[in-house]
Amino acid sequence: MFKRLPLLLAALVLSTACSAKPAEGAAASFTDGQEYVSIATPQRLDPKGKIEVVEVFSFGCIHCAHYEPKVEELQKALPRTVAFHRIPAAFNDAWLPFAQAYYAAQRLLPADKLDESTDKLFKAKWDLHMPLNAIEEMADWYHQNYGVDSAKFVQVAQGPEVKAQIEKDTKLIQQWGVDGTPTMVVDGKYRSNRIQDFDQLNAVVRFLVDKETKGGK
Template sequence: MFNTARFRLTTLLCGLLLTSACSAASSSSSAAAPYTDGTEYVTLPAPHQRYSNSGKVEVVEVFSYACIHCAEFSPYADELRKSLPPGVEFKLVPAPFNDSWVPFARAYYAAKKLGVADKTHDLFFDKKFKEQYPINSMSEIADFYASQGVNREQFVSIANSPETDAQIKKDLALIQTWGVDGTPTIVVDGKYRSANIKDFPQLVDLTKWLVQQELNAKGK
């Protein structure tokens, strides 16, 4: 489903991962799920590149505040994060696929630096997509965070800092290495990437199944 040769425009990027809208029906138990390498997920070529060096099994959601499918997946991601076993950590990586998505990546890292990312993550999606609040430009994004008690000038300074520039550049290189060109995408331990997923419950179950494969491989 993905074309890894080049990144696509925002509207296409949002739709690449899912072949249909989120289904209310839940998938079968992840332990028994017949997931196939090359279909529901892809094993990435070695050497596997992780996002961090924590030593824990790593679940990374590549997302964007510009993507409505990420907004729809967010409640599922919250439940996934809570259900992960000890020794597994969940991380978010904002995708700077094009110029219009870069401000959203800047916003995430500024919010993270200021310690408000967890508090504002789901709210950002709700304001932008459910309430149709205008949050597109850097100025509008800064207004949103200011409405949540964040110092606006400090937020803008961090969002546009050389440190944030470097992080976004590093993220983009890693995302390209993983072959991610759509959101939301899950990458487990830098080794497995979600691919042809029919709905959000299946993406959650697939992630749990891949995590268990890694835990088994590590003898945990």
């Protein structure tokens, strides 16, 4: 069902090479085809509404775990005219339970607890090295931390509504040309490309948001 795609580093090229930075106070400038690419057939997650910033991620991606604090910084820095969303990528069978868990949490947790639980699960898996890979393991974790009924969590995670959502997501991710995580997509028009570090990734997002705010100029 899910197309197998290269993992992890395709979207985020971490470099040890020195790079010139703009003078302090100067606006960063990035180039189409380098730090970001224009999407051939633009498509937003939500057809209407605010400018969108979408993080394509996975709980199974250690780079996403490392990026999580920077994602929180980015969300706080984005203007109110911008909507932030996440899409969990199910690039292969091993990553499918992580996508299922995210959408089960989205449906069963209070809205104001979703981001908090995402951050905590990343830390539990990658910092505390808890065995959180199978959907049942993550269901128990959500039960212990948020009081969600474990059986209900598994039922929702493996149910038809979440299955349809993941299938829809997978088509959109492929249309955007995303083949690794974390990848940031702005307004369905641009995706991050050759990024040196997470600070630059956030700067690219802000650059593209500003570009869209000015009508794509």
